[in-house]
Amino acid sequence: MNGEPLTILLVEDNPDHAELIMRNLEDFQVANTLNHVKDGQAALDYLHGRGNYADRKQFPIPHLMLLDLRLPKVDGLDVLKEVKIDEALRAIPVVILTTSDAERDMAMAYDYHANSYVTKPVNFIDFSKLLKDLGFYWLAWNRHPW
Amino acid sequence: MKLSLGKIISLACGSITRRLYLHTTIVAIFLLVVITITIWTGNTLTMITAIARFERTHTVSLVEALVAFIEYHEHKKPEDLESFHAKMAITQSYNRVFSRLLDMRKDTPEAEFVRVLERTFSETDHKTAVIIVNRIKVLYWHPILKALVADAAGANAAGEKLKVQVAHFLATNNEVEQAALFADIYKTRKESILYETSFSKGCSALSNEISSYINYITIALLIISVGFTGFLAYMISKTVIKEAGRYTSDLEKEIQIRKQTEEALIESKTLVEAVVENAPLMIFLKEATDLRFVLFNSAGEELLGYDRELLLGKNDLDLFPPEQAANFVAKDREVLDGEPGILDIPEEPVMTKKNGLRFLHTRKVCIRGGDGVTKYLLGISEDITERKRDKEIIENRLVSLTQPLDSGSISFEELFNLDELQHIQNAFAEATGVASIITTPEGIPLTRPSNFCRLCKDIIRTSEKGLANCIKSDSVLGEFNPSGPVVQPCMSGGLWDGGASITVGGRHIANWLIGQVRNEAQDEEKMLEYADEINVDRELFRTALAEVTTMSKERFDKVALSLYLLANELSQKAYQNIQQARFIAERNVYEKELQQKNAELERFTYTVSHDLKSPIITIKGFTGSMEKDLLNGNYQRMPGDLKRVKDAADKMSYLLRDLLELSTIGRIINVPEVADMNLLIGDVLAQLAGPLKNHNLTVTVQSVLPTVFCDRQRMAEVLQNLLENAIKYMGDQTEPCIQFGMRTESGENIFFVQDNGIGIDEKYHQIIFGLFNKLDAGSEGTGIGLALVKRIIELHGGRVWVESEGEGKGSRFCFTIKETQQ
Secondary structure, three states, X not given: OOOOOEEEEEEOOOHHXXXXXXXXXXXXXXXXXXXXXXXXXXXHHHHHOOHHHOOOOOOOOOOEEXXXXXXXXXXXXXXXXXXXXXXXXXXXXXXEEEOOOOHHHHHHHHHOOOOEEEEOOOOHHHHHHHHXXXXXXXXXXXXXXX | OOOOHHHHHHHHHHHHXXXXXXXXXXXXXXXXXXXXXHHHHHHHHHHHHHHHHHHHHHHHHHHHHHHHHHHHHXXXXXXXXXXXXXXXXXXXXXHHHHHOHHHHHHHOOHHHHHHHHHHHOOOOOHHHHHHHHHHHHHHOOOHHHHHHHHHHHHHHHHHHHHHHHHXXXXXXXXXXXXXXXXXXXXHHHXXXXXXXXHHHHHHHHHHHHHHHHHHHHHHHHHHHHHHHHHHHHHHHHHHHHHHHHHHHHHHHHHHHHHHHHHHHHHHHHHHHHHHHHHOOOEEEXXXXXXXXXXXXXXXXXXXXXXXXXXXXOOOHHHXXXXXXXXXXXXXXXXXXXXXXXXXXXXXXXXXXXXXXXXXXXXXEEEEEOOOOOEEEEEEEEEEOHHHHHHHHHHHHHHHHHHOOOOOOOOOHHHHOOHHHHHHHHHHHHHHHOOEEEEEOOOOOEOOOOEOOOHHHHHHHOOOHHHHHHHHHHHHHHOOOOOOOOEEEEOOOOOOEEEEEEEEEOOEEEEEEEEEEEEOOOOOHHHHHHHHHHOOOOHHHHHHHHHHOEEOOHHHHHHHHHHHHHHHHHHHHHHHHHHHHHHHHHHHHHHHHHHHHHHHHHHHHHHHHHHHHHHHHHHHHHHHHHHHHHHHXXXXXXXXXXXXHHHHHHXXXXXXXXXXXXXXXXXXXXXOOEEEEHHHHHHHHHHHOHHHHHHOOOEEEEOOOOOEEEEOHHHHHHHHHHHHHHHHHOOOOOOOOEEEEXXXXXXXXXXXXXXXXXXXOOHHHOOHHHOOOOOOOOOOOOOOOHHHHHHHHHHHOOOOEEEEOOOXXXXXXXEEOOOOEEO
């Protein structure tokens, strides 16, 4: 906690869910910037600093990545796999935030070294609490190597 | 315990060193004692010498005093009298000190005692005085010293008496008196000298005694030193021997263990070598750097056909055709450089020296050294050539058995195992004494002849005409005859022959023939004429005819009947085989279908549960948020949130609608009918007239399209979906146009809907057909359209795919339909 704003990368194709996530994270006290991308390809471009995301000042390496699984273009699991293979990116905490509670998805996600796997609660109060806890844990308690 | 020479030495040294330390300490203490004693005795001798010297001094002064007195007595010189008194005073002072030596030890402080001695004895120095005092303090108990003191006291008393007598002598002038006194003086002087002598003797005695002590002590020391050194040497050597013994025994044990281990190692090594050597699989080891063979077992030699001397040190390139060698090396590298684990190569061809092309099932694994560096590649290969062939045969048989009987041909070899049948045929011929063979319905042999007579085998069938007749006769014999076996004289020679057909499902597939027997009823002359007819030597024919088995007609009929029954049984069996094979094949097809359906269902359920949950989360999320905003009186974002809720609910309803549609496609399919593609596309375009106009689209349709056999309604849906997509993903194209047409590739009609819109990157060409998959999260629709298209096309036995040069280059959706006609 050196006072610099912490960056969250939200990879979510559903604009409504993205809005809900952002609203709930705004209430959270830790200073942070949230960058939202809408598909797996954009997420990879962002992380590798390619194309529209070449500016690292505007799009820094995130301190937390919230990753949905079912994504257009490149699937969430494939994004996760690529991040965790890449030596430069694998330290980024990746929290899978998805509607899927399929066992296969969870097993695969952990297989690819996801840092956490949470399903989006249907209930709004739970949803708010989850994001608050999640943000608090990963941004306030968790220590980052960079 | 791990044994090393260094350890033995260090342990032994440690122990002996400890002993040496101990012993040295004892010796040091001992020597200290010896030195102390030596110094002490030295000092004692110094004291005695000093006392003896004092004694001599004062004896001399006594004698001088007496001489002075006698001088005075004769010459009356006053200086002689003075000399007498002076000498006498010295003598007495010495005597007094001596007589008080022991008392002074008690009363006088040490320093004072020393001063008295220094004052009294003019010849002494301070050091000697100190030594004397110290010695007296120790030796005061000694009887000789006591005797010395007593002598000194006596001498002192005698001195005092002498002084008195001399005074008396000087005081009187009476000669008689003087003579008497002189005599007394003389007597006292004698007494005094006696004491002096005794004192002197005492000194000598003490000196002797101390000397003796020194001698004893020296001898004792000598003995003790020698003894102790011996003891020390003994103890050290004992320790050394003991330690050495212990380590020797350890060493022996260790050697024993090592020997056993070595033996076990050798044994296990030999065992491993034997296992490797005798394993029925090819085992080889290659060096990791240049992949040369370093080990090869005998199964490997056998398989490849090379001796190991030839193989070792070579690599694949030296031994195998270049293509195979390159393949082997590529796999090797994959194992050595890739992820750890076993590489399984289910099938690879290898050209061997003796056995031609063989197929191997090989497993390769990388062997690393202790430092983790790859050292070897271990390979184990199994020759699966036979297994592969068997499998192929069985698969072929299954395929042929499952082909419908009324289409295509069934060959006998595919239904029966010819080897097995040959055995049955041989046994039948052997038991009945007839000749036998199985041929095709046309008379071409399928099995090898059994029990053929020389006449038929070597004479008739070697003639061209004879052989042709034989085949003709055989085909007639085997004709399908449900009432019983055909028995008739052979058309090529006239011997009795019989035959039965083998039929499967009404199809005649083989003839089983027996015969080549004769009976008495046959006319030999007529038969010999046949020899002329087919141009063979009559005599040869006659001799061979004589060898032919003779059998009564009655018996031959019975044999033929049993053949007939056997052939029918075989036909039955073959039919059952076919039925069974069909059943298995059908079941395989169903199982595969079921698996596909299950997988599809799983994907479907998964997708549905995920995509239906999404709008619920949205609805609950935003209603929850609105609730919160209501409580806080914050109405600003409420309209937007309400719209989101509404849209989510709509989306859900669309989803449900589409899902329902998708699920019904699998079940409800309208009766296929002949449809004209031009008419079909015309209808669809008419429906889409609104959107087409709105987007200012140009649509071109190929003029003469074939008719297709399809479910019209569904096919219209396909076209509609593809056209809608083309419109939706047109992008900002200024001259948007869509083309519908058909091209023919290798006899297949391929329909396509082509646009000049945004195009699709090649990597997404597969996933776009997945259920609910959308490339653009923001685009309209549920992502179900292409899944629907795929489903319908597949139900029509066709394929669907997309062709696109990439983004911005437009796309072309292509599909085929199984039955199209020009």
